[in-house]
Amino acid sequence: MCDRDGTFFRNFSRRSFLKSSVAGAAATIALPASLAGLLAPSAARAANTTIKATHGSGFCNMGIFLAKERELTKADGVDLEFVVTPSNTEITTMFGAGLVDMSMIPYSNFLTLYDAGAPVKIVAGGGVEGCIIVAKEGITSAADLKGKTFGTFQADTLEVLPYDYLKKAGLSFKDVEIKYLDTSPELAQAFMAGAIDAICHIEPYASQCVLGRKGATVLSNGTDVYGKGYSDCVLAVRTPLLESNPAAVKAVIKALFVAQSQAEADKGAALKDTVGKYYKTSMEAAIDASSKQPIVVDQRSQTQFIIDRGNSMKELGYVKKLPDQGAFDWSLMEAVIAENKALYDGLKLKSV
Numbered sequence: 001m002c003d004r005d006g007t008f009f010r011n012f013s014r015r016s017f018l019k020s021s022v023a024g025a026a027a028t029i030a031l032p033a034s035l036a037g038l039l040a041p042s043a044a045r046a047a048n049t050t051i052k053a054t055h056g057s058g059f060c061n062m063g064i065f066l067a068k069e070r071e072l073t074k075a076d077g078v079d080l081e082f083v084v085t086p087s088n089t090e091i092t093t094m095f096g097a098g099l100v101d102m103s104m105i106p107y108s109n110f111l112t113l114y115d116a117g118a119p120v121k122i123v124a125g126g127g128v129e130g131c132i133i134v135a136k137e138g139i140t141s142a143a144d145l146k147g148k149t150f151g152t153f154q155a156d157t158l159e160v161l162p163y164d165y166l167k168k169a170g171l172s173f174k175d176v177e178i179k180y181l182d183t184s185p186e187l188a189q190a191f192m193a194g195a196i197d198a199i200c201h202i203e204p205y206a207s208q209c210v211l212g213r214k215g216a217t218v219l220s221n222g223t224d225v226y227g228k229g230y231s232d233c234v235l236a237v238r239t240p241l242l243e244s245n246p247a248a249v250k251a252v253i254k255a256l257f258v259a260q261s262q263a264e265a266d267k268g269a270a271l272k273d274t275v276g277k278y279y280k281t282s283m284e285a286a287i288d289a290s291s292k293q294p295i296v297v298d299q300r301s302q303t304q305f306i307i308d309r310g311n312s313m314k315e316l317g318y319v320k321k322l323p324d325q326g327a328f329d330w331s332l333m334e335a336v337i338a339e340n341k342a343l344y345d346g347l348k349l350k351s352v
Helices: 014-025 033-038 042-048 059-069 088-096 107-115 157-168 184-192 205-212 239-244 246-265 267-274 283-289 300-315 331-339 341-345
Strands: 050-054 079-082 102-106 120-128 132-135 149-152 177-180 198-201 217-220 231-238
Touching: 050 088, 050 246, 059 079, 059 102, 059 120, 059 231, 059 246, 059 267, 088 102, 088 107, 102 107, 107 120, 107 157, 107 231, 107 300, 120 239, 120 246, 120 300, 120 331, 132 157, 132 205, 149 157, 149 184, 157 198, 157 217, 157 300, 184 198, 184 205, 198 205, 205 283, 231 239, 231 246, 231 300, 239 246, 246 267, 246 331, 246 341, 267 283, 331 341
Parallel strands: 050 079, 050 102, 149 177, 149 198
Antiparallel strands: 102 231, 120 231, 132 198, 132 217
């Protein structure tokens, strides 16, 4: 955790991460009675049609933030309820353990759960691009990162991109000193305070880091490694909910499409409703970052991209086998598209 004396990071091994989050998520987790009651399984409260969800902190989550703030699911009889987690690791753990119904989650974290046997499926997209490698003054290439400290999150897309970036340059994580942090504000603060030489971060925090540290340089925005429109986060749902209440899942997917449409039509209003409450950054940084990680709900075109990233996840030691088509279920999203043709046709960004 971050503290005032400059100790910004806490190292832990991939082995401990897998034991604490992935393995734990596939099993039953003992919780205090008060927390267990708050996180009662959806089957016990199906009559209320309340969907509990976890989420991340980047612009790829803006769709679900707007759906919550503007109550976009209520017209279809669904209440969307967020469960706040203390760190990124708990997002994965709670979703995988069945303590929440769905999660807006980096595809990489989803892959760890799928590999561990958790009953989860990707049903829609969240946002694309926006994974940014930022380095301090004097670092202008992958080669310059040798021997430098590099901050990121474990099993995150923000770890996969630098891994692939360095690999493309003929380097590896052995050439840098990786520092794993817990939260987006903590990672940004560590870099801006000079505790870390380089980071991989999401928007709007990446732009905040560029603005907040003199001489900071963007080494990669991911498109140089993956091409345009690469996936970052996805909407994943537990299979029991898909089977017991598909209408509720469709309501959330529809709300995400509405949120995307609204954000594309009035980005300023979308930022006003989310900066401060969900994004702990300045409006200046948010405005600068707003076009770099757009909402894209229809990410069917990214199916193979996500599957291919399983190779990097396997090399990093997070998964034992490569993912397959069974990780995806686009059928409910396709039903929403068919039922809301005008809404879908009006979107600027979608699969082609």
